[in-house]
Amino acid sequence: MRVTHLGIKHPRAFLQKSLTLIRKHRAVKISPILYSVNGCHCNLRSPQPQFYVVEWTGGKWVCNFPGFQRYGFCTHTCAIFKITEGWRWA
Numbered sequence: 001m002r003v004t005h006l007g008i009k010h011p012r013a014f015l016q017k018s019l020t021l022i023r024k025h026r027a028v029k030i031s032p033i034l035y036s037v038n039g040c041h042c043n044l045r046s047p048q049p050q051f052y053v054v055e056w057t058g059g060k061w062v063c064n065f066p067g068f069q070r071y072g073f074c075t076h077t078c079a080i081f082k083i084t085e086g087w088r089w090a
Contacts, residue, residue: 018078037076
């Protein structure tokens, strides 16, 4: 199992999911510093899509997704960074 310095075990899948959030228009701009993202973490306990808030605070994008709270990054913030910064992925 490969682990990077950020702790992302599967970086290609991580980036692919971020791109999917963008391509499927699951990120909605509320204001220049606030986005709503449909994370679509559907499972048996929670069959409904989950919406997360991504906010620019303290000089970085922050998300209320539990994984972000634990690891300090998530696909939701990565997608918003991509949208706002416009950097290219190969």
